[in-house]
Amino acid sequence: MKYQSLNEIFENLDEDVTDPLQLAKDFDCKVVESELPNHIQGFTEPTSQYIFINRNMNEMFKKFVIAHELIHALLDSGSSYLLENERVSTLKTEARANKGALFLLLRNYYHILNIDGFNICNFMSFYHIPEKYFYFFNECLIDLKTINKK
Incomplete structure (x- = not known):
């Protein structure tokens, strides 16, 4: 465990680096694509700083x-x-x-597309994120808007 909170991580991000794979490298984490059972999308071994991801996933979803x-x-x-299940x-x-x-991908999404408006459905489609995350992400975005208005 290197950090105490999400905010502490976000404060230590290089604003020019938005790709999750490069961020992992910058934080000294090694990403390994492996042949994993279909229900395991990825897992982390924090003591060794290794991240294992299922190589059989869509390339954009791998970013998530x-x-x-x-x-x-x-x-x-x-x-x-990170297991694949219905909820x-x-x-x-x-x-x-x-x-x-979500926060890391939003940074990447805006960097890649350089867009002014935001549509959560387009965002999720871009990264091939399953629909089950829609309401969770939508709530996070509402929280983010509320925080930014203060």
Whole structure:
């Protein structure tokens, strides 16, 4: 565990680096693509700073998995698995990793597309993020807008 909070991670980001794979390298995490069972999208071994991702996923969705696992690598002390199932996990560590991944991908999305407007459906389609994350991400975005208005 290198950091205490998402905010602490975000404060240490190089504003010119938005790609999750490069961010992992910048934080001294090694990303390894492996042949994993279909229900395991990725997992982290924080003590060694290794992130393992399932090589059989869409290339854009891999960015989400890397971002999600990077948050675990930087904040959590134990191993963590991102499993494919029908619902979004409500465990605190998983919710925090999803929120962190959303933030990292939003930075990447705006950097790649250089857009003015934002559409959550287009964003999720771009990264091939399953629909089950829609309401979770939408709530995070509402929270983000509320914080920015203060």
